[in-house]
Amino acid sequence: MSAFRHTLMGRLLADPLAVFAMAIIALLVVSALLADVIAPHDPSAMNLADRFASPSATYWMGTDNLGRDTFSRLLQGGRIALYVALTAVSIAGLIGLILGMLAGFGPRWLDNALLFFFDTLRAYPTIILALALAALMPRGLGTVIIVVVITSFAEYGRVVRTQTLSLKNAEFILAERAMGASFARIVFHHILPNVLGPFFILAAMNLPVVITIEAGMSFLGIGVPPGTPSWGATLKDGFDYIRTTPWILLSGGLPLILATLGFTFLGEALRDQLDPRLRKTR
Amino acid sequence: MTALLSLRDVVVEFPALRGLKALLAPPEKRRVRALDGISLDVLAGETLAVVGESGSGKTTLARAINGLVPLAGGQVSFDGMALDESPDWHAVRRRVAMMFQDPVGSLSPRKTVRDLVLEPFAIHGIRLQNRRDKAVELLADAGLGPDFLHRYPHQLSGGQARRVGVARALALTPALVLADEPTAGLDVSVQGEILNLMNRIKAEHGLTTLIITHNLNILRHIADRIAVMYLGRIVEIGPVERLLSDPAHPYTRALMAANPEPDPTARRERIVLKGETPALNARPPGCEFHPRCPVARPDCASRAPVLEPATTGGRVACHYPLTKETLSA
Amino acid sequence: MSEALKVEDLSVHYDTREGALQALRDVSITVPEGGIVGVVGESGCGKSTLINALLQLLPENATIPAGRITLQGEDVTRAGTRRLRQMRGQEISVVFQDPMTSLNPVLSIGRQMRDIQYRQQGSRAAKDSRSAAMLGRVGIPDPVGKLAAYPHELSGGMRQRVAIAMAALMRPRVLIADEPTTALDATLEVQIIELLKELQQEIGCAILFISHHLGVIAELCDRVVVMYAGVAVEEGPVADVFLRPGHPYTIKLIECDPGKLKEKVTDLPSIPGSLPDLTDPPAGCIFRPRCDRATEICATPPPRKGLNGAHWAACHHAKVDKA
Ligand SMILES: Nc1ncnc2c1ncn2[C@@H]1O[C@H](COP(=O)(O)OP(=O)(O)O)[C@@H](O)[C@H]1O
Ligand SMILES: Nc1ncnc2c1ncn2[C@@H]1O[C@H](COP(=O)(O)OP(=O)(O)O)[C@@H](O)[C@H]1O
Ligand code: SF4
Ligand code: SF4
Ligand SMILES: [Mg+2]
Ligand SMILES: [Mg+2]
Numbered sequence: 001m002s003a004f005r006h007t008l009m010g011r012l013l014a015d016p017l018a019v020f021a022m023a024i025i026a027l028l029v030v031s032a033l034l035a036d037v038i039a040p041h042d043p044s045a046m047n048l049a050d051r052f053a054s055p056s057a058t059y060w061m062g063t064d065n066l067g068r069d070t071f072s073r074l075l076q077g078g079r080i081a082l083y084v085a086l087t088a089v090s091i092a093g094l095i096g097l098i099l100g101m102l103a104g105f106g107p108r109w110l111d112n113a114l115l116f117f118f119d120t121l122r123a124y125p126t127i128i129l130a131l132a133l134a135a136l137m138p139r140g141l142g143t144v145i146i147v148v149v150i151t152s153f154a155e156y157g158r159v160v161r162t163q164t165l166s167l168k169n170a171e172f173i174l175a176e177r178a179m180g181a182s183f184a185r186i187v188f189h190h191i192l193p194n195v196l197g198p199f200f201i202l203a204a205m206n207l208p209v210v211i212t213i214e215a216g217m218s219f220l221g222i223g224v225p226p227g228t229p230s231w232g233a234t235l236k237d238g239f240d241y242i243r244t245t246p247w248i249l250l251s252g253g254l255p256l257i258l259a260t261l262g263f264t265f266l267g268e269a270l271r272d273q274l275d276p277r278l279r280k281t282r
Numbered sequence: 283m284t285a286l287l288s289l290r291d292v293v294v295e296f297p298a299l300r301g302l303k304a305l306l307a308p309p310e311k312r313r314v315r316a317l318d319g320i321s322l323d324v325l326a327g328e329t330l331a332v333v334g335e336s337g338s339g340k341t342t343l344a345r346a347i348n349g350l351v352p353l354a355g356g357q358v359s360f361d362g363m364a365l366d367e368s369p370d371w372h373a374v375r376r377r378v379a380m381m382f383q384d385p386v387g388s389l390s391p392r393k394t395v396r397d398l399v400l401e402p403f404a405i406h407g408i409r410l411q412n413r414r415d416k417a418v419e420l421l422a423d424a425g426l427g428p429d430f431l432h433r434y435p436h437q438l439s440g441g442q443a444r445r446v447g448v449a450r451a452l453a454l455t456p457a458l459v460l461a462d463e464p465t466a467g468l469d470v471s472v473q474g475e476i477l478n479l480m481n482r483i484k485a486e487h488g489l490t491t492l493i494i495t496h497n498l499n500i501l502r503h504i505a506d507r508i509a510v511m512y513l514g515r516i517v518e519i520g521p522v523e524r525l526l527s528d529p530a531h532p533y534t535r536a537l538m539a540a541n542p543e544p545d546p547t548a549r550r551e552r553i554v555l556k557g558e559t560p561a562l563n564a565r566p567p568g569c570e571f572h573p574r575c576p577v578a579r580p581d582c583a584s585r586a587p588v589l590e591p592a593t594t595g596g597r598v599a600c601h602y603p604l605t606k607e608t609l610s611a
Numbered sequence: 612m613s614e615a616l617k618v619e620d621l622s623v624h625y626d627t628r629e630g631a632l633q634a635l636r637d638v639s640i641t642v643p644e645g646g647i648v649g650v651v652g653e654s655g656c657g658k659s660t661l662i663n664a665l666l667q668l669l670p671e672n673a674t675i676p677a678g679r680i681t682l683q684g685e686d687v688t689r690a691g692t693r694r695l696r697q698m699r700g701q702e703i704s705v706v707f708q709d710p711m712t713s714l715n716p717v718l719s720i721g722r723q724m725r726d727i728q729y730r731q732q733g734s735r736a737a738k739d740s741r742s743a744a745m746l747g748r749v750g751i752p753d754p755v756g757k758l759a760a761y762p763h764e765l766s767g768g769m770r771q772r773v774a775i776a777m778a779a780l781m782r783p784r785v786l787i788a789d790e791p792t793t794a795l796d797a798t799l800e801v802q803i804i805e806l807l808k809e810l811q812q813e814i815g816c817a818i819l820f821i822s823h824h825l826g827v828i829a830e831l832c833d834r835v836v837v838m839y840a841g842v843a844v845e846e847g848p849v850a851d852v853f854l855r856p857g858h859p860y861t862i863k864l865i866e867c868d869p870g871k872l873k874e875k876v877t878d879l880p881s882i883p884g885s886l887p888d889l890t891d892p893p894a895g896c897i898f899r900p901r902c903d904r905a906t907e908i909c910a911t912p913p914p915r916k917g918l919n920g921a922h923w924a925a926c927h928h929a930k931v932d933k934a
Contacts, residue, residue, distance in 0.1 A: 175388040178348055179450075180375035181405045193392045289881030335796040336767075368893050385813045387636075439885065469653035469823065470867045474881030477869075481877055496796060500872035503879055540797040542804070544868050554805060555798045577750070 004021065011273050018269035021216035024262030028255075032078040041069035042077040043229050052245050062247040064237055070251040073229035078255060080230045084141055085210040088148035089203050097147070097199065098158020101187070102113035102166025114161070126151045126213060144214050144223050152206060159202055163195045198272045205267035208260035215256055231256045285323035286361055286490045287347065288457055292320040293355035294346050294514075298563055314562035316342045317425050318514040319356070319591075324458070329491045331482065331501055333537065335559050340494040341383070343511070344460040347492070348378050361457065370579070375559035379451035381461040387441035389435035395446055396431040402453040404455070406548070424449035425479060441472035444478070452483055459484075459491045465500060473497075477504055498541050502526060507596075510534045513559065513570050516589060520596015530592045530603035533577050567599065577602060581593075614644040614681070615817035616665070616703075616785050619697035621671065621678030623660050624921075629890040634660040635841045636897075637677070640819070642785065647811060647818040649828035653864075655886050658821045660841075662789050664727045665694055665819075668703065677719065683784055700727055702784040708790040714762040717771055720773055721758030727780055736860035751774040768799040773804070779810050786811070788820045791838045792827060793868070804831050825868055829853050834921075839887050847922025857916070857924030861896045896926065904928050 012018040031038060039061065047067035055062045061071040103114040130147045137143045167173060168191070176186050211231075217223030218232030226233075231252045238249030294317040297304065304312050316339045325329045332340050334343040345351045349371050358365045360374060382388035389398055396417045400566055403410055408417050418428045424445040435443060444464065451459055464480065465473045477500060484491060493504060501508060501522055509519040510531065518531040529535040536555045556574050560566060566573050571580040582601060593605070623635040632645055635657045641650045652658060663669045665680055667687060677726050680687040682703055688699065699705075707713055715723055724742035731738065739758060746754035749772045762770055769793060778786055788807065792800040802829060811818055827850065829833050835852050837845040837860065845858040858860045865871065868878045884901035895910040902909070908927050917931045 018311060145415050171382050171384050171387040172343075172390045175380070175382050176390065176401075176405075178350060178375060178380040178382075180372045181401075182372075185405065190390050203451050335798055410857075435639035466694050470825070470869075471653060471864060471882035474867055474869070475883075478881070479876075498797065499868065500879075502875050503869060503872070503877070536798060540801045541870065542797075542801065542824065542830045543870050544825035544853055544865055546829045546831050546853050547870070555800050558799065559764055 002252045008273060015269050015273070017265050021262045021265035021269060024258050027268060028259055028262065029082065032082050035072075035075040035079050039069070039072035039075050040053070044068060044227060045074040045208065049222065052241070054245075055128055055247060061251050062245060063137075064234075064245075064248050065241060068229075070234075071077060071250055073234060074231075074251045074255055075127055076229040077231040077252065078233060080141070080240065081214060081256075081259060084144055084148070084214045088145045088152070088206045088210050089206055091145070092149045092206075093154040093199065093209070094155040096158075097160050097195075099153070100157040100160025101164050101191070101195070103161040104168060105187075108234050114157065118157045118161075121150065121154040122158075124151065127216070129207070130213070130217055130222060139222065139225050141214075141224060144217055147169050147217070148210050148213055152210075155206075156199065156202060159198055160195050163198060167191050167194055171187050201267060201271045201274060204263060204270050208263040209269070210261070213258055215252075224250045283360070284326055286326040288322070288359050289347070289356065289491070290321050290358075291356035292317055292343075292353060292358060294342050294351055295354040300339070307452055311563065314356075316514050316562060317346060320516060321356075321576075322516060322519060323507055324490055324492055327488055329493060329504060330534055331490065331505035331508045332494045332511060333417075333496060333498065333501070333508060336496070337559055337562075339514040340510040340511060341462055342514075344380065344462050344492065344494055348375055348380060348461060349609075367470045372406075374400075377456050378455055378458045378460065379454070379456040381447050381451050381459065383463040383466050385440045385447055385466075386435050386438060388447060389438075390442060393434075395433050395435075395438070396427075398435075398446055399449045399453060404448060405561065406454065408454075415478055420449040420453055423452070423483070425566065426474070438466050439472075441476065442473075444468060444476050448476070448479060448483070452487070452489075455487055457490060459489055461491060461493045463494055463496070465497050473500070480504070498590040499539060512539065513562065513565060515570070515599070517571065517600070518596065518598045519589070520592065520594075525596050528594055528606055530594060530596075530602045530605075531571075531599040532577050533571050533603060535604060536574075536576070550582075558591070569599075576577050577604070613644055614641050615644045615646070615683060615739075616640075617680075618665070619663075621661075621664060621680060622707045623657070623664055623678075624674050624676055625670075626672040627675065627890060629888075632889045633841055634673075634889060635664070636892075638838070640839075640843070640846075642817045642819050643691070644784075644817055645811075645815050645835065647832045649832035650819065650821045650838060651823065651825060651828045651835055653823055655840065656838040657841045658823075658838065659789065661838075662681050662705065662787055662821065664704070665787060666699060672826060678780055695699065700783075701781050702783055703785045703787065703882060704781065705789060706771070706774050706776040706778045706791045707786045708793050710767070710770040711762065713774050719759055719761055724758070724777060724780060727777060728841065729828075732839045742776075745776045745780050746773065749773075749810075749868045750802070751776070768795055768802075768915070771795060771799075771803060775806065775810070777872070778900050778917040779814060779816075782814045783816055786818045786893070787865060788818060788822075790822050790824075791820075793824070795820070800827065803816075803933055807831065811864045825853070825865060826870060837864070840897045841889060841926070844898065844926070845922075845924040847918070848920075851919060851922040855918075855922075857918045857922070857929040858898075859904050859928075861900050861924070898926075 028280040040080060050063050051065060051067040051068065052233065053059050057076040059069050064070055074170055098115055103111045128150055133143060133147050173190060214223055214230065215232030215235065218230040219236045224233055235249060235250030238252055242249050293315060295313040295315050297312065299307055300311055318532060320343060333555060335342055342351060349370060360378065365374060399417050399420045401412055417431060423518065426442065426445050431440060463590040464476060468476060481504065505522045507518050508522050508525045510533065512533055518525065518534045525534060526538060529538055568583040568585050569587050572578040575582065579602060585601065587599045587601050589597045589599045592603055616737060618638060620641040621635055621638045625632040625634055638661065640648065650658060664675065668778055675688065683699060721739055721742055725738045728738045734934055743754040745757060746757055751757055751769060751772055765773065792803050795803065807818065820832055834847065834848050835841050835849050837858065841861045845852060845861045852861065853865060856865055863882045867882065882901060887897060887900060896913045899905045899909045913925045913927045915923045915925050917923050917928060918931050
């Protein structure tokens with residue numbers, strides 16, 4: 001028992017905010033995975049006779065302007081949000097990890113070149129890049145993912161580079177070399193595990209950002225194709241009918257807020273627990 | 283006795299300037315010599331202690347021996363093999379173990395003590411019948427119980443971490459151990475334990491050791507010979523008793539005297555050295571110690587002394603070495 | 612003699628996961644005007660905690676359940692933020708182990724020394740010449756030129772001298788030195804000790820000198836307090852404590868210094884065991900788990916036994932000085 005208290009999970013469970021965050025995320029993941037099973041209706045089936053229906057036993061959260069079941073669309077939207085967030089963060093993270101390690105280990109000129117590249121990309125406002133790319137590419141989740149990857153991998157690259165640089169000359173790495181360890185062993189056994197901590201924290205903190213970018217782009221009409229039940233698209237629809245049927249807006253907005261809060265809290269809790277300097281003082 | 287390790291005119295240089303400044307500077311200003319012509323032998327089975335103020339090049343010396351910094355000149359040979367022209371470092375490092383200055387910082391922070399002491403086996407692809415038993419045995423030899431197996435470096439005190447370092451250095455029964463400040467950062471009450479441990483293991487395995495230290499108090503108890511370094515050169519080398527009681531180089535004498543003792547009645551007169559070690563890119567002409575030397579004479583500023591046999595044993599680089607008589611005067 | 616600094620029955624606890632960590636327990640230290648008092652102890656005995664308490668710079672998880680700290684009669688624990696800022700640097704100043712703690716890396720040394728004199732009258736040139744005079748006093752070559760230098764351009768020893776010059780500039784009444792020589796070579800260590808002695812004579816300030824190095828304390832201080840695991844275990848004039856130590860911990864600690872042993876030994880002395888868990892310290896004497904003289908009575912709190920004049924040891928079995 002006392003051993004468990006000191007594991008990461010044990011420490012997270014002792015933090016009320018982290019428990020709250022994990023509960024939300026679990027709810028989100030389960031409902032996204034089981035969306036087809038739970039959903040009472042086909043999310044894209046239109047029932048023009050039941051347009052703007054109020055919440056009822058048949059339509060738990062009412063219907064929208066085309067008579068589609070809002071609750072079923074909410075579940076489907078979670079699936080889209082998670083899919084985009086996880087895919088985009090994984091791709092961006094992987095690119096950042098590789099480039100960051102290259103910058104950290106490589107010769108000085110490569111480091112300088114990559115740094116310049118990272119900083120240029122990071123200086124570019126996401127929304128402008130999104131608008132530019134949207135003009136060039138077909139609407140769809142693919143475009144959303146590409147926008148997120150381009151605007152965020154530099155951030156991972158920077159963090160990984162800084163970590164790698166400071167570890168490269170650490171005494172324990174010298175000690176490994178002095179024992180005869182190969183370059184590969186040093187990278188995979190000793191640098192990587194120490195880089196991954198801050199890397200995962202950043203990734204966890206980025207998940208909600210990606211979810212909002214997807215919602216934002218869909219809201220602006222440059223994200224998912226029309227008809228796709230993304231939360232952002234639902235928000236946009238809801239906006240038009242906010243006076244008469246506020247539940248449409250709510251079914252896009254509430255899950256968006258909850259998901260963002262959940263991932264942000266988890267990211268913060270992870271950071272507090274994984275960063276030993278923050279851990280010591282409490 | 284034969285020399286297990288010998289260095290001849292070893293030179294190590296570091297870049298002194300970076301970027302544009304380096305391109306614009308004349309070639310001789312671009313690099314500094316951290317080691318400038320070091321020659322010494324370490325005999326099989328002996329302990330040589332290297333002393334000197336910080337920046338004198340002690341750590342660089344240890345790192346040059348096992349190839350962690352490249353040589354700009356000279357030669358290192360270990361056990362009859364010349365270590366130049368890309369030697370098989372993997373094989374050499376299996377027989378030359380190194381202990382680093384920071385006891386906790388030299389342990390990989392996300393590995394358990396068990397993995398840390400078994401790391402040399404993993405690196406050299408040595409299969410173990412029972413990994414746990416081997417780890418327990420190595421730790422026991424270094425005075426740590428099996429309850430430490432699953433601890434992480436940050437959960438160890440300085441002394442405990444140092445023991446893990448000792449256990450790991452000895453895992454593959456090396457021929458030579460390079461120990462960089464093995465007592466640095468340890469409380470006095472723990473220093474003794476660590477040094478006893480090293481002395482015991484050294485005797486049991488017939489180890490040859492090169493110990494770097496600026497803790498002069500321990501020299502008598504651990505070393506057979508002492509080499510004194512100043513600005514990347516050896517200024518005096520000889521048997522421990524002689525250097526402690528009868529230092530020939532004024533710098534050695536100043537070092538030995540600059541050692542506050544826990545005895546309030548011993549407020550003795552000492553030569554307090556003037557000033558500090560000069561920077562490597564501003565080496566004084568002649569004897570490099572002359573601006574700080576309390577017994578310098580005019581020609582010391584123009585004539586550089588070389589290491590020559592001292593009348594009392596060992597070698598010294600000084601035109602006017604001290605003798606017993608000048609010492610007591 | 613009146614007291615420059617007085618610590619009375621000070622306790623400091625840190626709030627940790629494992630409960631309250633008792634970093635200091637009932638520590639009392641008196642530094643008379645113009646005196647030099649040393650505090651010696653190994654890592655974890657509470658040296659940094661003591662200094663941070665004196666300066667009211669304890670971390671957030673620290674509490675002071677009991678005790679009083681008075682600086683020239685004024686209770687530091689009750690002083691407001693403004694008054695504290697005024698005290699620090701003017702009436703009480705500190706030299707840290709790492710001089711970079713007190714030096715600002717992006718400001719020139721002259722600028723930093725001028726900033727300390729912000730309460731002083733006088734032109735910029737007058738302040739600068741005061742600064743340069745002090746730099747010269749602590750042995751910095753070319754003091755006027757060094758006013759324009761930045762801390763990173765100096766060697767470790769020079770930085771420590773600058774830190775001392777800054778600490779001494781306002782002629783404080785109390786100077787606290789937190790292991791100021793630990794990071795330096797022995798050759799520089801003796802220079803710094805000599806310097807502190809001279810400055811103390813000139814300014815007439817009191818010094819509280821904290822170190823784990825017995826030799827440095829013996830050389831510099833008049834009185835010494837020996838600390839172990841948050842408790843002051845022995846106190847007295849330096850000569851008495853070092854020559855006739857009364858507490859078993861002090862006795863062991865002095866024995867452990869290999870500088871004492873003039874003959875080669877193969878078995879160096881040490882103190883077996885480790886520091887007690889300060890969240891759950893042993894009942895009675897704090898040193899009991901490692902003490903080879905412990906008896907049953909040691910499970911009760913040991914009294915401060917007077918040994919000889921102002922020399923006492925907190926041990927049931929301490930013996931009165933014979934000398
Ligand atoms: N990687 C490096 N790059 C540049 N200079 C270095 C490097 N390592 C050491 N030096 C310089 O070489 C000199 C000797 O350093 P070192 O061997 O660490 O001395 P010691 O161990 O005796 O304190 C110092 O002047 C130091 O600044
Ligand atoms: N911020 C803190 N939180 C919890 N424990 C602390 C904190 N600072 C110090 N300690 C503990 O208090 C004790 C005394 O520490 P310290 O004053 O730093 O000792 P010293 O300076 O003598 O080494 C130690 O056991 C240390 O682990
Ligand atoms: S050669 Fe001259 S300056 Fe150098 S150490 Fe000897 S006496 Fe001093
Ligand atoms: S009181 Fe007892 S346990 Fe404590 S130091 Fe004295 S003899 Fe040892
Ligand atoms: Mg060194
Ligand atoms: Mg401290």
